[in-house]
Amino acid sequence: MTESSSSRRYVILAEGRFEDRNAKTTHGLIAYGRKDAEVAAVIDSALSGRRVLDVMPSLRRNAPIVGTLREALRYSPNSILVGLAPAGGRLPESWIGILRNAAEAGLEIVSGLHQRLASMFPGANVWDVREPPENIPLFSGECFDVQPKVALTVGTNTAIGKMTTTLEIGLAAQKRGIAVEFVPTGQTGIVIAGWGICIDAVVSDFAAGASEQLVLEAAKRDPELIMVEGQGSLGHPAYSGVTTALLHGSCPDCLVLCADASLEKVFTRIPVPDLKEIIDLYEGVAALVKPAHVVAVSVNTEGLDEGTARAFVEGVAATTGLPTVDPVRSSADLILDAVLRAPKTAEVGT
Amino acid sequence: MTESSSSRRYVILAEGRFEDRNAKTTHGLIAYGRKDAEVAAVIDSALSGRRVLDVMPSLRRNAPIVGTLREALRYSPNSILVGLAPAGGRLPESWIGILRNAAEAGLEIVSGLHQRLASMFPGANVWDVREPPENIPLFSGECFDVQPKVALTVGTNTAIGKMTTTLEIGLAAQKRGIAVEFVPTGQTGIVIAGWGICIDAVVSDFAAGASEQLVLEAAKRDPELIMVEGQGSLGHPAYSGVTTALLHGSCPDCLVLCADASLEKVFTRIPVPDLKEIIDLYEGVAALVKPAHVVAVSVNTEGLDEGTARAFVEGVAATTGLPTVDPVRSSADLILDAVLRAPKTAEVGT
Numbered sequence: 001m002t003e004s005s006s007s008r009r010y011v012i013l014a015e016g017r018f019e020d021r022n023a024k025t026t027h028g029l030i031a032y033g034r035k036d037a038e039v040a041a042v043i044d045s046a047l048s049g050r051r052v053l054d055v056m057p058s059l060r061r062n063a064p065i066v067g068t069l070r071e072a073l074r075y076s077p078n079s080i081l082v083g084l085a086p087a088g089g090r091l092p093e094s095w096i097g098i099l100r101n102a103a104e105a106g107l108e109i110v111s112g113l114h115q116r117l118a119s120m121f122p123g124a125n126v127w128d129v130r131e132p133p134e135n136i137p138l139f140s141g142e143c144f145d146v147q148p149k150v151a152l153t154v155g156t157n158t159a160i161g162k163m164t165t166t167l168e169i170g171l172a173a174q175k176r177g178i179a180v181e182f183v184p185t186g187q188t189g190i191v192i193a194g195w196g197i198c199i200d201a202v203v204s205d206f207a208a209g210a211s212e213q214l215v216l217e218a219a220k221r222d223p224e225l226i227m228v229e230g231q232g233s234l235g236h237p238a239y240s241g242v243t244t245a246l247l248h249g250s251c252p253d254c255l256v257l258c259a260d261a262s263l264e265k266v267f268t269r270i271p272v273p274d275l276k277e278i279i280d281l282y283e284g285v286a287a288l289v290k291p292a293h294v295v296a297v298s299v300n301t302e303g304l305d306e307g308t309a310r311a312f313v314e315g316v317a318a319t320t321g322l323p324t325v326d327p328v329r330s331s332a333d334l335i336l337d338a339v340l341r342a343p344k345t346a347e348v349g350t
Numbered sequence: 351m352t353e354s355s356s357s358r359r360y361v362i363l364a365e366g367r368f369e370d371r372n373a374k375t376t377h378g379l380i381a382y383g384r385k386d387a388e389v390a391a392v393i394d395s396a397l398s399g400r401r402v403l404d405v406m407p408s409l410r411r412n413a414p415i416v417g418t419l420r421e422a423l424r425y426s427p428n429s430i431l432v433g434l435a436p437a438g439g440r441l442p443e444s445w446i447g448i449l450r451n452a453a454e455a456g457l458e459i460v461s462g463l464h465q466r467l468a469s470m471f472p473g474a475n476v477w478d479v480r481e482p483p484e485n486i487p488l489f490s491g492e493c494f495d496v497q498p499k500v501a502l503t504v505g506t507n508t509a510i511g512k513m514t515t516t517l518e519i520g521l522a523a524q525k526r527g528i529a530v531e532f533v534p535t536g537q538t539g540i541v542i543a544g545w546g547i548c549i550d551a552v553v554s555d556f557a558a559g560a561s562e563q564l565v566l567e568a569a570k571r572d573p574e575l576i577m578v579e580g581q582g583s584l585g586h587p588a589y590s591g592v593t594t595a596l597l598h599g600s601c602p603d604c605l606v607l608c609a610d611a612s613l614e615k616v617f618t619r620i621p622v623p624d625l626k627e628i629i630d631l632y633e634g635v636a637a638l639v640k641p642a643h644v645v646a647v648s649v650n651t652e653g654l655d656e657g658t659a660r661a662f663v664e665g666v667a668a669t670t671g672l673p674t675v676d677p678v679r680s681s682a683d684l685i686l687d688a689v690l691r692a693p694k695t696a697e698v699g700t
Contacts, residue, residue, distance in 0.1 A: 139588035205550040235638035237598035238489035245591030269699035288585035349619035
């Protein structure tokens with residue numbers, strides 16, 4: 001289990017790209033980071049002197065934006081997060097310099113990049129978030145018997161808000177005083193929660209086992225509800241294996257389908273699947289092992305005006321016959337209600 | 351791509367367990383190994399002096415069984431294969447000694463064990479069959495456009511004869527003069543064919559990409575038909591991710607379902623799924639990306655008497671409405687006919 005050692009106070013390195021839509025880890029950490037994951041400052045010299053909520057009001061937590069590491073250090077961070085994948089994939093020399101200086105100032109380097117940084121900064125304290133733990137076991141079935149209810153988010157496509165939906169359901173539960181654990185399965189979720197495993201970085205044979213271990217770990221904290229962050233989509237050819245490993249490995253009792261009003265292609269020319277068809281397939285594949293119904297739909301209507309968004313949500317609700325909402329635009333309460341109503345299920349054959 | 355450097359003449363190390371049902375790599379190599387993968391001798395002191403076909407007549411190729419490496423060396427091998435996973439998983443001292451002596455005699459060590467042997471025998475020529483190549487790309491979609499027809503075996507369960515079925519279809523095609531390529535996706539298939547990638551040993555993110563690369567590699571040899579060895583089962587919680595990565599990554603035009611008359615549990619208490627249900631799910635999940643129908647069923651009736659086997663095959667044919675046969679008991683011709691009749695398909699959205 002990748003787990004945080006202690007509470008963090010981050011400076012986030014997002015030089016030149018704080019507003020970039022791909023800065024998911026930066027935005028996710030600011031908006032959803034736990035209390036023990038504070039944001040001291042953001043580095044983006046293009047926005048130096050402004051504050052986070054001035055630039056992106058949806059991010060909920062405020063922090064100063066500064067132009068240099070030197071300025072950021074005034075806010076007493078103990079960690080520096082590489083806040084997004086650099087353009088072109090390779091860490092530019094200027095970022096390497098900033099990270100080296102940060103390490104020399106005693107900061108831990110936290111990175112969700114594919115490229116592992118531990119070997120680049122020998123002697124520094126580096127948390128490569130995507131690096132899976134060693135000795136992940138095969139799926140054992142122990143997870144069939146966890147006490148809390150387990151809900152998993154699944155999607156019609158990748159990158160449409162499964163993590164956000166999972167976190168919003170968690171926040172809605174917390175507001176009601178329900179003990180809920182968020183299970184992070186990708187780099188941004190792991191940075192937000194301070195623990196977890198990147199399922200897509202695990203050797204295939206052990207991906208279901210890793211999913212199971214995460215749920216078992218969350219169950220140890222004795223919550224009422226475990227919300228598992230889904231990955232990929234059953235209909236995305238590059239990632240459907242990861243999706244299926246999570247669908248069986250995390251042993252969910254119910255599913256929340258995440259859909260996207262943008263209806264971008266899933267892959268090259270492949271369109272977003274029909275909603276009823278993909279719901280049937282998620283339920284059908286789950287039920288080969290342990291029944292889990294799709295109990296609600298979370299729709300990402302980002303960028304639409306209020307009226308168009310409402311019409312889209314109503315259309316999805318009519319098509320699916322399921323409680324449907326954009327949890328960011330309104331709240332996840334409707335989805336949470338459906339999750340709470342869903343029964344615990346047992347694996348087939350019991 | 352893991353690929354053989356040259357032709358091999360094997361001594362197979364199967365000490366004490368040549369007849370063991372789990373000696374799949376031993377039996378597979380003997381029965382199906384290519385012409386450039388000869389079997390010089392088998393080491394099993396319990397059967398020393400006998401010959402392969404005296405002990406297991408179904409294996410098609412003969413070879414002497416000897417008690418020691420020294421005797422085996424008389425048959426001029428150039429490779430030694432660890433023929434099965436040792437009981438308890440750890441290589442016993444006696445096997446390590448034999449392998450070290452073989453390496454000192456100039457033999458290459460070939461192993462499909464999870465444990466990698468290259469580090470145990472420094473200086474020796476070791477082919478760890480399960481070790482995936484570096485720099486496997488993400489799934490690209492290039493495989494959508496391969497010219498040959500691609501067929502993939504899928505299963506109602508694990509370990510029920512997907513590799514054997516795939517190889518038998520290949521042999522039936524060869525007999526008819528059809529240029530066919532076998533795509534190996536697991537350790538035994540790789541030893542048999544001398545190339546391939548263990549999909550379950552690949553990091554999840556790249557499992558579909560690895561499947562695609564294998565088909566692209568096979569297509570370079572310009573066959574009429576590419577037969578892809580399936581892995582796991584969509585209904586097996588530990589391996590369904592690997593199954594799905596192959597189902598989308600190899601871009602098949604049609605599927606052959608492998609079923610098993612033994613009807614052993616899929617996992618703990620989980621029974622074998624209903625045939626029509628699993629066929630619908632394989633087709634449904636495939637069709638999210640690229641349609642591929644199940645065109646025939648291959649039934650493993652090992653251990654049944656002739657009448658019971660025939661009745662079982664007929665029952666499966668009646669249930670599914672598909673050409674059904676045990677390709678080992680009779681031949682794979684019926685399945686091959688169905689595969690040849692199946693149309694090439696294009697990805698969704700084209």
